[in-house]
Amino acid sequence: MWGTIGIFFSVLHFNYGLSALTIGILRAGLSAVMVASALFIWKREAMRLPRALLPALLFFGLVGIAAFYVLNTEAVFLTNVATASVLLYTAPAFVTLVAWRLWREPLTARKIGAVLVSFVGCALVARVYDSAALRLNLWGILVGAAAGFTYGIFTLCSKYLSGRTSPWTTVLYSLVFGALFLLPLQFMTLPGIEPVDYRALWTQPTIWFALLGLCLGPTLGSYALYNVGLRTVSASVASVIATIEPIVAALAGFLIYQQTLEFLQIVGGVLIVGSALALTVGLTPDKKETLARLDG
Numbered sequence: 081m082w083g084t085i086g087i088f089f090s091v092l093h094f095n096y097g098l099s100a101l102t103i104g105i106l107r108a109g110l111s112a113v114m115v116a117s118a119l120f121i122w123k124r125e126a127m128r129l130p131r132a133l134l135p136a137l138l139f140f141g142l143v144g145i146a147a148f149y150v151l152n153t154e155a156v157f158l159t160n161v162a163t164a165s166v167l168l169y170t171a172p173a174f175v176t177l178v179a180w181r182l183w184r185e186p187l188t189a190r191k192i193g194a195v196l197v198s199f200v201g202c203a204l205v206a207r208v209y210d211s212a213a214l215r216l217n218l219w220g221i222l223v224g225a226a227a228g229f230t231y232g233i234f235t236l237c238s239k240y241l242s243g244r245t246s247p248w249t250t251v252l253y254s255l256v257f258g259a260l261f262l263l264p265l266q267f268m269t270l271p272g273i274e275p276v277d278y279r280a281l282w283t284q285p286t287i288w289f290a291l292l293g294l295c296l297g298p299t300l301g302s303y304a305l306y307n308v309g310l311r312t313v314s315a316s317v318a319s320v321i322a323t324i325e326p327i328v329a330a331l332a333g334f335l336i337y338q339q340t341l342e343f344l345q346i347v348g349g350v351l352i353v354g355s356a357l358a359l360t361v362g363l364t365p366d367k368k369e370t371l372a373r374l375d376g
Contacts, residue, residue: 081302083328086161087336088294089153096287100157103294104149105262111295112255119248126246129253133244136237140250141257144234149258151227158220161333162341165326166205166349167224172359173198174232190358198355204348205341251303323353 092098098106119126129137155164173195179185206221207213214221241250281287309318326349333339341349 081298082325085298086156089156100153108259115252126248137253140237140254144237145258146261148230155224155227160339162330165329169352169356170228171232172356174229194355194358201348201351
């Protein structure tokens with residue numbers, strides 16, 4: 081499901097003209113409504129907003145949802161489905177660096193090596209060996225790397241909140257706050273972004289099928305299935321299995337849009353995913369479970 085997310089972005093943008101900002105707010109808003117509806121029926125206690133965690137949830141909504149959703153979507157538009165998916169796997173490298181600076185977590189030789197390998201892989205995916213291609217697509221690569229950074233913040237926020245409240249409480253309010261942060265931007269005149277006439281969207285019901293698929297599939301469905309899987313397999317095994325995401329994304333991009341990666345870009349992708357595994361699979365059991373539970 082994670083690997084199909086770029087396809088939904090591409091359909092909504094190239095077929096219906098929705099911007100990354102519009103997709104971000106509709107994705108967060110509709111997903112929040114779905115989670116709230118499900119919790120109201122089956123788990124109302126998870127709908128209580130823990131006031132002590134309000135600052136953390138607001139920050140999560142701003143960076144881990146609003147910024148991440150928009151940057152991840154825009155990265156697909158500026159690069160392609162496979163490249164954007166691979167660049168997300170720089171997130172563990174960013175998490176390692178942030179944890180080192182903020183919480184003084186030690187940088188072991190393995191961590192340093194994995195971070196360096198991750199950024200070497202990022203350089204290959206960016207095609208630094210082709211100066212002309214790099215100049216043409218530098219902005220897309222930077223946006224994709226920024227999406228990886230905000231995904232790292234998503235992981236850190238999830239880790240912080242996982243021991244303090246229900247994961248579904250975290251999901252609900254991070255989505256709500258993310259949508260609220262994006263909402264005012266919909267009514268501003270921003271460079272390169274056309275205002276959206278939401279009333280006109282109702283005349284194209286197929287848009288809503290794509291939006292529902294985005295919310296029920298790679299946004300919420302993947303999260304739910306990942307947690308169900310963790311009941312029967314270890315977090316390290318789940319982390320390895322989850323690395324099929326960029327493979328699925330690459331295949332989907334090729335089959336639907338004939339998007340391809342060059343050989344050295346594939347090598348870079350392998351280096352990035354390998355470094356991500358090196359930074360997560362070898363953790364202690366408690367940390368592995370914490371990081372893996374909310375990876376989606």
